[in-house]
Structures are given as structure tokens and as C-alpha cells.
Amino acid sequence: MDDECRGAWTLVYKLWFIFIPVLTVFVFTEESTVLASDIASLGDSEPDLIGHKPARRNLHDVAKESTVLVSDITLLGDSETELINHKPARRKLDDVDSSISIDCGIPEDFHYADVKTELHYASDAGFIDTGLNKNISLQYQSETLQRSLMNVRSFPQGKRNCYTIKPAEGKDTVYLIRASFMYGNYDDRDQLPEFELYVGVNSWDSVKFDNASHIVMKEIIHVPLMDSVYVCLLNTGSGTPFISALELRHFHDSSYRTQSRSLLLYKRLDVGSTGEMVRYKDDSYDRIWFPYNMPNCVPFDTPLPIDSLGESDYKLPSRVMKTAVKPLNDRDSLDFDFETGDSTLEFYVYMHFAELEKLQENQSREFDIQINGLPWKNSVVPNYLNSTTIDTRKLVRGTKLSFSISKTSDSSLPPILNAMEMYIVKDSLQAPTDQGDVDAIIKIKSRYAVDKTWQGDPCAPRTCWDGLNCTYTGYDPPRIISLDLSSRGLLGNIDPSFADLRELQYLDLSNNSLTGQLPDFLSELPLLRFLNLTGNKLSGSIPSGLMGRKNTGSLDLRVDKNPDFCQSPPCKKEKNFVVPLVAATVSFLAILLALVVYWRFKRKQPDVKLVVKSHDEEGSLESNNRHFTYSEVVSITNNFQTVIGKGGFGTVYHGYLADGTQVAVKMLSTSSNQGSKQFRTEAQFLMRVHHRNLASFVGYCNEGTNIGLIYEYMANGSLQQHLSDKTKNALSWKERLQIAVDVAHGLEYLHYGCKPPIIHRDVKSANILLNEDLQAKIADFGFSRDFPLENESHLSTAVVGTFGYLDPEYFSSNRLTEKSDVYSFGIVLLELITGRPAILRSHENTHIVDWVSPNLARGDIRSIVDPRLQGSFDTNSVWKALETAMACLPSISIQRPTMTQVLIELKECSTIEIAHDETWRMEGNTFETNSVDPEIEMGPQAR
Ligand SMILES: *[C@@H]1O[C@H](CO)[C@@H](O)[C@H](O)[C@H]1NC(C)=O
Ligand SMILES: *[C@@H]1O[C@H](CO)[C@@H](O)[C@H](O)[C@H]1NC(C)=O
Ligand SMILES: *[C@@H]1O[C@H](CO)[C@@H](O)[C@H](O)[C@H]1NC(C)=O
Ligand SMILES: *[C@@H]1O[C@H](CO)[C@@H](O)[C@H](O)[C@H]1NC(C)=O
Numbered sequence: 001m002d003d004e005c006r007g008a009w010t011l012v013y014k015l016w017f018i019f020i021p022v023l024t025v026f027v028f029t030e031e032s033t034v035l036a037s038d039i040a041s042l043g044d045s046e047p048d049l050i051g052h053k054p055a056r057r058n059l060h061d062v063a064k065e066s067t068v069l070v071s072d073i074t075l076l077g078d079s080e081t082e083l084i085n086h087k088p089a090r091r092k093l094d095d096v097d098s099s100i101s102i103d104c105g106i107p108e109d110f111h112y113a114d115v116k117t118e119l120h121y122a123s124d125a126g127f128i129d130t131g132l133n134k135n136i137s138l139q140y141q142s143e144t145l146q147r148s149l150m151n152v153r154s155f156p157q158g159k160r161n162c163y164t165i166k167p168a169e170g171k172d173t174v175y176l177i178r179a180s181f182m183y184g185n186y187d188d189r190d191q192l193p194e195f196e197l198y199v200g201v202n203s204w205d206s207v208k209f210d211n212a213s214h215i216v217m218k219e220i221i222h223v224p225l226m227d228s229v230y231v232c233l234l235n236t237g238s239g240t241p242f243i244s245a246l247e248l249r250h251f252h253d254s255s256y257r258t259q260s261r262s263l264l265l266y267k268r269l270d271v272g273s274t275g276e277m278v279r280y281k282d283d284s285y286d287r288i289w290f291p292y293n294m295p296n297c298v299p300f301d302t303p304l305p306i307d308s309l310g311e312s313d314y315k316l317p318s319r320v321m322k323t324a325v326k327p328l329n330d331r332d333s334l335d336f337d338f339e340t341g342d343s344t345l346e347f348y349v350y351m352h353f354a355e356l357e358k359l360q361e362n363q364s365r366e367f368d369i370q371i372n373g374l375p376w377k378n379s380v381v382p383n384y385l386n387s388t389t390i391d392t393r394k395l396v397r398g399t400k401l402s403f404s405i406s407k408t409s410d411s412s413l414p415p416i417l418n419a420m421e422m423y424i425v426k427d428s429l430q431a432p433t434d435q436g437d438v439d440a441i442i443k444i445k446s447r448y449a450v451d452k453t454w455q456g457d458p459c460a461p462r463t464c465w466d467g468l469n470c471t472y473t474g475y476d477p478p479r480i481i482s483l484d485l486s487s488r489g490l491l492g493n494i495d496p497s498f499a500d501l502r503e504l505q506y507l508d509l510s511n512n513s514l515t516g517q518l519p520d521f522l523s524e525l526p527l528l529r530f531l532n533l534t535g536n537k538l539s540g541s542i543p544s545g546l547m548g549r550k551n552t553g554s555l556d557l558r559v560d561k562n563p564d565f566c567q568s569p570p571c572k573k574e575k576n577f578v579v580p581l582v583a584a585t586v587s588f589l590a591i592l593l594a595l596v597v598y599w600r601f602k603r604k605q606p607d608v609k610l611v612v613k614s615h616d617e618e619g620s621l622e623s624n625n626r627h628f629t630y631s632e633v634v635s636i637t638n639n640f641q642t643v644i645g646k647g648g649f650g651t652v653y654h655g656y657l658a659d660g661t662q663v664a665v666k667m668l669s670t671s672s673n674q675g676s677k678q679f680r681t682e683a684q685f686l687m688r689v690h691h692r693n694l695a696s697f698v699g700y701c702n703e704g705t706n707i708g709l710i711y712e713y714m715a716n717g718s719l720q721q722h723l724s725d726k727t728k729n730a731l732s733w734k735e736r737l738q739i740a741v742d743v744a745h746g747l748e749y750l751h752y753g754c755k756p757p758i759i760h761r762d763v764k765s766a767n768i769l770l771n772e773d774l775q776a777k778i779a780d781f782g783f784s785r786d787f788p789l790e791n792e793s794h795l796s797t798a799v800v801g802t803f804g805y806l807d808p809e810y811f812s813s814n815r816l817t818e819k820s821d822v823y824s825f826g827i828v829l830l831e832l833i834t835g836r837p838a839i840l841r842s843h844e845n846t847h848i849v850d851w852v853s854p855n856l857a858r859g860d861i862r863s864i865v866d867p868r869l870q871g872s873f874d875t876n877s878v879w880k881a882l883e884t885a886m887a888c889l890p891s892i893s894i895q896r897p898t899m900t901q902v903l904i905e906l907k908e909c910s911t912i913e914i915a916h917d918e919t920w921r922m923e924g925n926t927f928e929t930n931s932v933d934p935e936i937e938m939g940p941q942a943r
Helices: 005-010 012-044 059-065 094-098 435-447 496-500 520-524 544-551 578-604 616-622 630-636 673-688 719-724 733-753 808-813 819-834 848-857 875-887 899-922 934-938
Strands: 068-070 100-103 111-113 120-123 132-135 151-154 160-165 175-182 194-199 202-207 215-222 229-238 245-250 261-271 290-292 297-301 323-327 334-339 347-353 367-371 374-380 388-390 400-407 419-427 468-471 479-484 506-508 513-517 530-532 537-541 556-558 626-628 643-647 650-656 662-668 697-703 706-712 768-770 776-778
Touching (some): 160 245, 202 215, 202 261, 261 323, 435 496, 544 556, 630 706, 643 662, 673 706, 733 768, 808 819, 819 899, 875 899
Parallel strands (some): 530 556
Antiparallel strands (some): 160 229, 194 229, 643 650, 650 662, 697 706
């Protein structure tokens, strides 16, 4: 029950990578919003298209002139019939409003609306620092060519060049990223290059061309692990990489989400279409669908819209779904196959169906689907004018994928197929560099304007930025271990960001023009072995921390050739003889003062109280708390026989009072200075607060160095132990809800029942104790703070708390409000629901919120709820609890509810669950329950 915070703070930087993403989401949001809206607002100035005739260009002609390739598979794009229904309507971007469309290689301030899609393309200048703008050769320019293919950005320099895109939605969201390339002999060399494309640190695909007018499009569905998406072009020695256009679209739901994987588009087919390819605005996600017809089939369609009453999960375009094929002969199956040519590739297949014919009463359509001769899905019955997707995401592989859709024996009508998507599954094996390191090195890069070749991920894939060395261990995020910035003309002070490269071992800043003092923060880098500052303009002397490291030989520190720097004492600015004198005087006075204070303290207060200030209203409570002598404590604990807990500040023992009451005795370890302060804080709070859901305080001991606090014994230990101990009986859902209600009561009392209000600051499952009736009480007020003034909205204070539970806003701003406790409570609630800890060590230290959110987005409640509950709970109750938990967790504190609101919600959950329980029993089940109505049990609160 003692604090892990000390430990946690030393782990700060190990856990850094968990938190920084959380924080950066919130830091970056603003920035990227600006970006997105910039693009949007650029788009508004449609009429003044700069330097360009709004030429009439029909996209479908592109298909005629040059084959459009998607992921190296040639698709037929012949089209003639349909005329584009092109209204110069006001732009309404729907789902693509947060999309980013970049025309690579146009001058910096250019932007325009694409004639066909009306999507707004902006210059790539804001997304990349390197490369040259080029026009494709006149010979390949044509009225019909999509505007974004007219220019390219080419990268004759550097092995790796990266675009950095910060979409407003941040990491952990599903994006569609599409890169387009057309060589068009832009460099007049008539030589088709070949190069590699990367997304983040993972290989995406290689780019190859058949000829200069060959349009290659690469599309990937990707869930980035970081807030920035890097799209990188890698020079493999087979020609200069270039790019024509880059587009990013955002899927609002998680239909295409896969576990830490990316989906590389293989085929997206508008089956039965006789028209042109379909994209935005028909497809609100701007997926591109290519017409496809298989042999021995009849295309057919309906004039009626599909999904007119509501969008399907995949938001399938009506235009795509209203065409389909059926076999020539009604008794035949639909058979078709694709040569993949690579048996190692794994595919996800999505098939989309909608019934296009109004069936008569005696008609039915039902079919089975097979892949490579094996059953995939049986008894599919398409809905009339409504989409159904078969997306079991079965992994399939083989050099050839054969599909067969055949009617079942009961079916009177032949099978159909409206649309289909196939993706190659890409495993993301390489983790991106630790986010803390990335943030630090990016700051260093911009602070000292280092090198434009520093792009993309600093350490990955397997090559790092010039001047950096990284460690690679398994699939862990790489860390930066050495940084050589010698002779780079660095100016100014040594930036604190260096100290954020927590695994740094080697730092060379020699032969630059760094000025100012040598800061001591570098001594905080635990692994630093080599620090070279030779040949700079530093002043001052070696600070104590670094001096200590140097003296113990753990650091090779070099500061020669800094003319104003004093390397070893005596340093001329320090008046050596004064220092010892001053020091001696000061210590003498200090000792004297201490003696006086000690003596007065002893004299005046034989029965020393820890209480510094006491409040009138709680005066009566104080008398309940006894002072114990050390010998009494020894006898209570039977000479400290049974240890029941250990923490940074001391040890907790089990004991019996004379009347047989069990107690827990927390003794402060003699060495802990900080601990003593916290003990006092805690004792002060314990004497003031009294509530059935707060740990009750029995007394204290304060004799010399023997300082201890005595509490009511909580037989069932901490909630954390209870949830993690798999040998104990799992807490039932009802018990968990009751615990949540208890804790919420306790916090509500602290926030609104105490004057001045109290913020606990360290709410976590380890600080929630359970008595023998599983009644929950909040313990450990060592970090609690009064929240004094009504007229102040927040308190600025140093951040304390425990990682995993710590409010990101408080963490980043130091602004403390009672909503910080609400955040921590939300985490505890998630722990109760999932049975998992705040930080999932088994999932690469994933924060519980990041683990729950995607499952929640999928509506996959079963995978969230603690499996030990074995499904015995009311789903509505759990849903509501989950919603309540998530409501506590926005990174902006004002968006969180108060504990009073939370309490109301939780009581409702409890009511639902109890009702569910009772129904269950009335139906004849024998189920032991100590059903207590939480409302009744609560009673009046001690305030
Ligand atoms: C260029 O390559 C594409 C794809 O291979 C092909 O369909 C097209 O006919 C070629 N164009 C020319 C002009 O050779
Ligand atoms: C590309 O062509 C435009 C005119 O169409 C011209 O203004 C521009 O300077 C050209 N850019 C390059 C890099 O040649
Ligand atoms: C970085 O790695 C390179 C290549 O392995 C090596 O030559 C160099 O000495 C390393 N630098 C540091 C500072 O460790
Ligand atoms: C110091 O850096 C300058 C450029 O900043 C370079 O010309 C010079 O050779 C470097 N000297 C040494 C000793 O590395």
C-alpha cells in the first residue's frame, strides 16, 4: 500500500514512450488541425486557381491512355458510356474533410481543386525539406492526364527521403495512404528508375515502371503507431526516386483495422461494372474501385440506390454495389481466380453483396463461398438493396487464389457478386524509434538546424541518421545510444533535450561554437560514458554531478580548448578561501538553530502531535486518533513479526490492538527524508477526513526516529493484488461495481465533502484497500493536496502520481484540479472491467486506454471484459461502466465529468446489474448473492 511513485519516477524515462505519445496526441492535435484546415481553406479559393486553366479533364480517359496499375496488378479500365455527372457544386467533403491531398513537386504556395473529384491538392513543400521540383516532359503532358501527375518531386540526394504527415486524428487510427508515380521522363534521361517505398519504418512496396506513361499507384491501409506518418522513398541504386502525388484518407470507423498490421491493396473490384472507375465522391472514403468482369458471367444492375436508408459498415458506394454479376447458366457457380505468383503472401479478402432483384415469394438466393477448394463462408443470403460484407478476414495464401461461389441446393437463384477487395497483409515487424528519443532528437534537429538528411525515423529501418547509432533489440523500439554532432557549427547553449535521450552512452559535441555554462543535466543520463565538448566556447566550471561521474571514472569527460572554461579548481572566479568559511558559519548556525528548535519542541509538547494545523470542525475526530508509544507499537505488531507490505518509505506490519482489533502499522524507514514529509501530510489528512470509503486511521507513533501510522486492517488487501492474483476467486461483476461505487463515494467526499476540498493525486488500484466484506477504502494520502480557493480554477504544482494513472494534462501543464483524480479513477474503473493492469506489460507496455479503445471502437465488448467473469454480467451494465470509464479519460480535463456525475452513472450500472441478477434468480437459478442495494447501504455520509 505504500507508494511506488518513487520507483515510478526513476522509471520515468523507461515509461516515457508510453506517455509521450499520449501527450503528443494532444500537443500535436492543434498543430495538425491547423494543417488540415489550411488545406481546406486553401481549397476555398477555388476560383483563383493559380496559373492554371481549369481544363476539362476526364479522369476515365486516363484509363484509356495508360494502364492504371494498382499494386502491380494490371486492371482494365475501358470505359465509354457514362458521362460524368459533374456539377460545379459547392464543395462538401464529408468523410474526406480530414484528408490530406498532396501534389508533389508543385511550387510552394500552389493549390487547386481537382477537376474530377473536387478534392483539394496542396503543394508538398510543408511536408518535406528535400528534393527538387520537376515537370514531366512535354511529350507526356496531356489534357487528359490527372493534374497531380504533371509534376514530380525527385530525390537525387540522400539514400532516404521522407514525407512527414501529421494527420489530425493522430496515431492508432486507420488511414488509407496512396502514393502515385508517373515517370513521364521528367529528367530527360529516358531511364525508368526503381526504388523502394516505406511507410513509417516498415517496407511498403517497390516501385517499378513498364514505361514512362505507366501510372503506378500504391495504396496501403495503415494504423500508425506514432502521431506522424512518414512516407519514405529509398534509393536502392537503381535510379533516382521520385513521387507524383500522396494522399491520406481517414477511416472513421475501424472496419479495416487489423492488429498492428498494414493492408497493402491488391485488388479493389467493382464487379459487373461496365463503366469507369469509381472514387470520391461516390466513395466517401475515396477508395478507388476498378470495373471488373469475369468470363462466363452476365453483368446486371439495378437503377435503385443501395443502402439508401443508412450506410453500411464499410460505407460502400451505391454506384459500386448496384452492379453485380451472375453466372451465364443459372445452375453454374461463379468461378474466378487470381495469379499471385508468390505463395508466401497472405491475403485478406472482403466480398460485398447486395440483392439487386426483388425476389418473388417462391424465389430464394443463397450461396456458399470457397477459396482454393476449401469452404470459406456458407449460406450467404444477400439483402435486398442493402450491403452485406463477408469479411471474416481469413488469411489465405497460394500462388493462385481460386474463388468459387455456388448456390446452395435450396436456392432457386444463382449466386451473385457485387464487389470485392483483396489486401496483402503486411506485418509490422520493426517498431519505430522510442517516441521520447524521437521527440528529443527532433528538438535538437530544429534547435541547431542540423542537416536536412535527418528525415523519417531516426533509427529505423535498420539505418540511422548520420551521426546517430541506435540499439536494436528484438521488436522493441530502437533507442538512440550515440550522437556525434562534432564539427557541425552548433551555436548557443547546450539544449536540455540532450538529457531526454535517456539511453545515450556517447555524446560528441566537439569543435562547435557552443556557449554558456556546462549544464549539469547531462549527469542525469544514466548510461552516458563519453562526453566530448572539446573546442567550444563554454564558460564556468564542471558542475558537481558531472564532476562526480568523472571522478568515479564512469564518465570520460573532455572539455579542453574552451578558452573561458575552468577545468579544475582553483577557478579564478571562485573565492576559495571564502567558501569554507561561509560553509562553516552556515553549518554552525544551522546546528544551533536545530538544537534550539528541537529543545523547544521537546519541552513544549511532551505528547507530540504530527498535526500542524487542525480544523475546528474536525476537532472531535482527532480525539478518536490515539497516540501510541513505540513500545506499544512493538507489542501491537508482536515485535514487527508479520510484514504485509513494503514501499519506498517504509514497511507495513500486521498487528492486534489490546482489544483484539486487527490493524496495519506503517513504519517510516529511518533513512527516508521525503517520506517523513509525506507521513506528516498523510497524518494531517487522515485526522481531518472521515468517511466509510477512506482508510480509517487508528493512531500514530512519533518517538524520535520511530514514526508510524496505524490503520484499520483491511483483510482483503489491495484491489491491485486482488485483480492480479489469479489464485483468488475472481471478483464478480457486481462486487466490482460495488467497489467502483465505494471508491467514487470516497473521492466525491474528498472533492466536495471536505473543506477545503482535497485532491488525492495518487488514485490507483494499489491504493484501494478491501476489507473482509470487500468494502473498498481509499488509502495513502501521502501525496494529497488541499485545493484551497474557490476562486482559483487550478493549482500549479510539481507533478506527482503514478504512471499509467497520471492525468496527461496535469503531467504536461502541472495544473492540478480535482479532475486529475477523475482521470485516475477512470483507469481504475478500466482495471475493474478488464482485470488488466494500467500498463499491460504483456502487450509491450501498452497503456490500458490504448488497449481498450480499439476494441471498444469495434464494439467488441467480450474481448475487453475480464475473461474471469466468464460472461456472467449484464452487458448493458458493463457497457455503461465502460462508457463511464472512457468519459473520465479525455486528455482535456474540463471534458471529464465530476465524481458526483460518475457516481450517479455507476449507481445506475449497479441497479441494472442487480435487476439482471434478480431476473436470473427468479428464472429458477440458484445463485448465491449478497444483493445489497447500493442506495440503501450508503446511508448518510460522514462529512
Ligand atoms: C505502358 O505500360 C502499360 C502497362 O504495362 C501498358 O498498358 C501501356 O500500353 C504502355 N504504354 C506505352 C505507350 O507503351
Ligand atoms: C513547370 O512548368 C510550369 C509551366 O507549366 C513552369 O512555370 C515551371 O517553371 C516549370 N517548372 C520547372 C521546375 O521546370
Ligand atoms: C556507430 O556505429 C558505427 C558502425 O557500426 C561505428 O563505426 C561507430 O564507431 C559507432 N559510433 C559510436 C559512437 O558508437
Ligand atoms: C572543426 O570544424 C570545422 C567546420 O566547422 C572544420 O573545418 C574543421 O576541420 C574541424 N576541425 C577538427 C579538428 O575537426
